[in-house]
Amino acid sequence: MRFELDTGLSSLQGKRARNEDFVGVQAPAAHEVERGWVAALADGVSGAEGGNNDGLMAAQTSVMSLLRDFHGVPADWDTSVALDRLLGHQNAWLASHNRRPGPDGQPREALTTLTAVALRGRRYALAHVGDSRAWLLRDGQCLLLTQDHRMERRDFAGLTRALGLDDALRLDHSAGELKVGDRLLLTSDGVHGSLSARQIGELLRNTPVAQVAADALTAAALAAGSHDNATALVLDIKDLADPGLTDLAALGRTLPSPGPLGVGATLDGYQITALVADNGVHRLLQAREVATGRLVALKMLRPGRADDPEERAMLAHEIWLGLRLAEAPRHRRRGGESGFVRVHAPADGATHFYAVFDWHGGxxxxxxxxxxxxxxxxxxxxxxxxxxxxxxxxxxxxxxxxxxxxxxxxxxxxxxxxxxxxxxxxxxxxxxxxxxxxxxxxxxxxxxxxxxxxxxxxxxxxxxxxxxxxxxxxxxxxxxxxxxxxxxxxxxxxxxxxxxxxxxxxxxxxxxxxxxxxxxxxxxxxxxxxxxxxxxxxxxxxxTSIKSSRPPRDAALSWQIAFGISALLNFLLIAWLLFLPR
The missing domain is CATH 1.10.510.10 (Transferase(Phosphotransferase) domain 1)
Known part of the structure; x- marks a missing residue:
């Protein structure tokens, strides 16, 4: 399966002199599909009205560098690790920039909030700093996924954390499972500062098209009196890809392994029909899918090895490899076959951890x-x-x-x-x-x-x-x-x-x-x-299908002529010897 995402983006300047919000979404290239999508929203911190563009620069460079580099990190990095390291490098650059005075001799203020979400496999990972926000609409319920890093007092109001504010960056991280039909939303404070969580939830529920929802949120924020830039990014999950290695490893850690299963036993809609092999680590069973009647092979850890975390990780890796090979380039196959047994992604609602393969007689x-x-x-x-x-x-x-x-x-x-x-x-x-x-x-x-x-x-x-x-x-x-x-x-x-x-x-x-x-x-x-x-x-x-340059009959005739000439010469030689004068 392929990951399908519908996006909607709206960013309005509002009453500000310029729009210092910046937002972007990066899809993976064809050879990077497994690395997933990444999106980020940054809200540059404004200086004095009409001042320099440090806030806008901080927002733009932070989003663009993250989107540019996200798919280039090592494949074995966890998504949260990738977000943390990339944003950490950007923070170090901004902090260094801010330590140098500007052209006018005044201190630089290249600061920005940032909320980023990476969508990989069947999970999302969030990284957040500042007072921009991330939301999740699922089954009609609108959930706030982030916490503002902002202090509100009578004598002071401002951010307690932001990119470029300190040499050491402290990001909030969170992660969760994705489901088809989920709607993720990133907003700047120009939206959620004027609209309540209830209003945001209603707009998300009542506008099914992503772009229409984004436009409705920013328009409603300005209509409600927002004095800031208003930006909303809506991400609708239309379909999920096969689970990635991170998803499968998580299943391996959390789901129990099946116990001893005999012929006739059932497991998640499969009825065991035969024990095929037992090598001391794994058991291979033949089973019939009750709903369809097709035969499959189930591979699972033996009860004595079921609690070994390394064995669980290796089985997750095997499932992941099988799913990856199913996406192999067609030009390397023969007759559409990859030359490997097809593995099936774990079904939603699976109660145990095991692998499901196609069954082939032979x-x-x-x-x-x-x-x-x-x-x-x-x-x-x-x-x-x-x-x-x-x-x-x-x-x-x-x-x-x-x-x-x-x-x-x-x-x-x-x-x-x-x-x-x-x-x-x-x-x-x-x-x-x-x-x-x-x-x-x-x-x-x-x-x-x-x-x-x-x-x-x-x-x-x-x-x-x-x-x-x-x-x-x-x-x-x-x-x-x-x-x-x-x-x-x-x-x-x-x-x-x-x-x-x-x-x-x-x-x-x-x-x-x-x-x-x-x-x-x-x-x-x-x-x-x-x-x-x-x-x-x-x-x-x-x-060979190539015909001889000389037909067989012509070849036989040539041999006959050659034999005749040879016989004639021999006859003449004998005659000459017989009649030679003595």
């Missing part, structure tokens, strides 16, 4: 190899499909780390799919995941066993695929069963594929031996390079 490569090696055509088809999936994965900055026959599945539809992203690394993976030495030893490239060990990289997946392809053709592992750090196995090159399986053509033999070479520099560098080599081999096995 067998894993491990099950197929139990019956014997694959023939050349089958092996090429498998390796080409998995290479294409790895190309898509690596383009997204993700490393699988556990490619092996047990994690490759041939569906009844003839499609190969890569399973189990549970230990995959992405730019958003936690430090604990990065430190985990994941994978199955016999498929791990030797560099990861070196001293010091090298981290897994895309080449690790390609080596594992090479080992898998070698095993698929020969029924054996190239270096045998490997135990952790058993580098002695890698002291000599493995036996060639054609030696163990003479029916394998030499070009394929050379390709596989390159993929499993002991030295990394001798192997394929990218999944695309390996895929191209595999596709060339597959094309060689296809009958």
């Amino acid at each position: 067998q894993t490569l491990e099950q197929l190899l139990a019956k014997g090696p694959l023939d050349t055509a089958q092996a090429l088809a498998m390796a080409s499909s998995v290479s294409r999936s790895l190309s898509l994965l690596h383009a997204a900055g993700v490393i699988h780390r556990d490619i092996k026959p047990g994690n490759l599945h041939l569906g009844d539809d003839g499609q190969w799919r890569v399973l189990d992203l549970g230990v995959a690394l992405s730019p958003r993976a936690s430090a604990a995941m990065r430190e985990l030495h994941a994978g199955t030893p016999s498929y791990i490239n030797p560099e990861q066993w070196a001293d010091p060990p090298q981290a897994a990289d895309p080449g690790s997946d390609l080596f594992a695929l090479g080992v898998t392809l070698y095993q698929s053709l020969t029924g054996r592992l190239p270096y045998g069963e490997i135990e952790p750090y058993q580098l002695a196995r890698y002291r000599r090159e493995p036996a060639s594929v054609s030696r163990l399986q003479p029916s394998v053509p030499m070009p394929l033999d050379r390709l596989v031996m390159k993929a499993v070479a002991r030295e990394a520099k001798l192997r394929f560098e990218t999944a695309d390079e390996l895929l191209m080599a595999l596709e060339r081999l597959a094309a060689r096995d296809q009958p």
